[in-house]
Amino acid sequence: MIDAITLEVMWNRLIAVVNEQAAALMRTSFTTIVRESGDLSAGVFDTRGNMIAQAVTGTPGHINAMATCIHHFLAVYPADTLRPGDVLITNDPQKTSGHLHDFTVITPVFSAPDVGREARLVGFFGNTCHVLDIGGRGLGTDARSVYEEGLFVPITKLYDAGVENRELLKLLAANVRTPEPVLGDIHAQVAGNDVGGRRLIEFMDEFALESLEPLADAIIDRSERAMRAAIAALPDGEWRNIVYSDGYEEPVRLEVTLTKLGDEIWVDWAGSSPESTRGINVVLNYTHAYTTYALKCALAPEVPNNEGSFRPVHVSAPPGSILNAQPPAAVGARHIIGHFLPGAIFGALAQIIPERVMAEGAANIWNIQLTG
Structure with a gap:
C-alpha cells in the first residue's frame, strides 16, 4: 500500500518522465508539425498495456487512441516474447489514430540484468507522431480507399533486439516524397521513448520499485473512482x-x-x-x-x-x-x-x-x- 504523500511525489515524477520523453521527441524532430505544432502524443504504460500517465503536449486523437492501440501491439507481440532493444511500429489506421500519416512507436522497457537474474520487462513507452508524407495521394479527402492514401505498415519491429530493420526503412524512404524528414521523425520517436525508458529505470531505482504495477494500480484505481464519482453525480x-x-x-x-x-x-x-x-x-x-x-x-x-x-x-x-x-x-x-x-x-x-x-x-x- 502506497501512502498518499509518497503516491503524489511518485505521480509527479512520472509526469516529469513523460514530459521529458515528449521534449526529447520534439527537440530531435525534423519537422515543424511535430516540433512546433505538437501533433504528437507520449505516454507510459505498465506491462499489461494500461496507460498510467501522458505528457502535457499532445492531441486527444493521438493519446486517447494510443491508450487503446497498445493492446493491438501486444496481441501481435505478446509481452513475454519481447527482448531488450525491441521497438515496435505501425501506422495501421484501424488500430491507432485513424489515418496513415500517424506512426505509433512502442518501446518495451527492461530493468538492468543483475547477478543471477535476467533483465525484466517493467513497462512500455509509446508515442504517436504525424509524419510529413506517407506517399499516395497525400493528406486530404481525394482518395476513394485507404489503398490510395499511402504506404500501410502493419504492426512490425522497427528494431529487433537493438538491430535496426533497414529493409523497412528502405521501403519507407522509397515510398514517400520527403524521406529525410519522415525517417528523421521516426528516429526521433525512437529517441523519445529511449529517454523515457532510461528515466523510468532511474525513477524505479530511486524508489526501490521492483515492479511498476503497484504504482500503476494505485494511480489508475484512484482515477477510475474519481471519474465514476463525477458520472454518478x-x-x-x-x-x-x-x-x-x-x-x-x-x-x-x-x-x-x-x-x-x-x-x-x-x-x-x-x-x-x-x-x-x-x-x-x-x-x-x-x-x-x-x-x-x-x-x-x-x-x-x-x-x-x-x-x-x-x-x-x-x-x-x-x-x-x-x-x-x-x-x-x-x-x-x-x-x-x-x-x-x-x-x-x-x-x-x-x-x-x-x-x-x-x-x-x-x-x-x-x-x-x-x-x-
Whole structure:
C-alpha cells in the first residue's frame, strides 16, 4: 500500500518522465508539425498495456487512441516474447489514430540484468507522431480507399533486439516524397521513448520499485473512482443530440445518444451517416478517443487521463457508419469529421449540465496545407 504523500511525489515524477520523453521527441524532430505544432502524443504504460500517465503536449486523437492501440501491439507481440532493444511500429489506421500519416512507436522497457537474474520487462513507452508524407495521394479527402492514401505498415519491429530493420526503412524512404524528414521523425520517436525508458529505470531505482504495477494500480484505481464519482453525480437518463456538417454525397449527420446509469455512461453513435466515398471517414478508435475526451472535459477535467478514467465510459458506433469505418474506406482527413464529436456530446450534456459545457462553435480546426 502506497501512502498518499509518497503516491503524489511518485505521480509527479512520472509526469516529469513523460514530459521529458515528449521534449526529447520534439527537440530531435525534423519537422515543424511535430516540433512546433505538437501533433504528437507520449505516454507510459505498465506491462499489461494500461496507460498510467501522458505528457502535457499532445492531441486527444493521438493519446486517447494510443491508450487503446497498445493492446493491438501486444496481441501481435505478446509481452513475454519481447527482448531488450525491441521497438515496435505501425501506422495501421484501424488500430491507432485513424489515418496513415500517424506512426505509433512502442518501446518495451527492461530493468538492468543483475547477478543471477535476467533483465525484466517493467513497462512500455509509446508515442504517436504525424509524419510529413506517407506517399499516395497525400493528406486530404481525394482518395476513394485507404489503398490510395499511402504506404500501410502493419504492426512490425522497427528494431529487433537493438538491430535496426533497414529493409523497412528502405521501403519507407522509397515510398514517400520527403524521406529525410519522415525517417528523421521516426528516429526521433525512437529517441523519445529511449529517454523515457532510461528515466523510468532511474525513477524505479530511486524508489526501490521492483515492479511498476503497484504504482500503476494505485494511480489508475484512484482515477477510475474519481471519474465514476463525477458520472454518478449526474441524474440517470438518456439524452440525444444531432450535428450536421457539409459532406460530399450529402450532408453528414452525427447523432449521439448518451445513456447514464449509476456510475457508468454509454455513448452510442447509431443514427449517424453511413461511410462516405471520400477520405472523411472515422475509425472507431478515433471516435472513442474524441468521445472520451469530451466527456472528461465536461465531467472531470481534473482527473488524470489514464486507463482508469476510460473504464466507466463505453463507446459504440454501427460498423460501416462514418464513425466506425471499415477497411478499405478512405480515412485520410478523418479529423474533419472527428473534431465535431465533442460539440455533439456537449450539445447532449447541455440538457442537464448547461453551465459546464462550452457554446457550440466551428468545431473543426481551420488550417492551411501547403505542399509542393
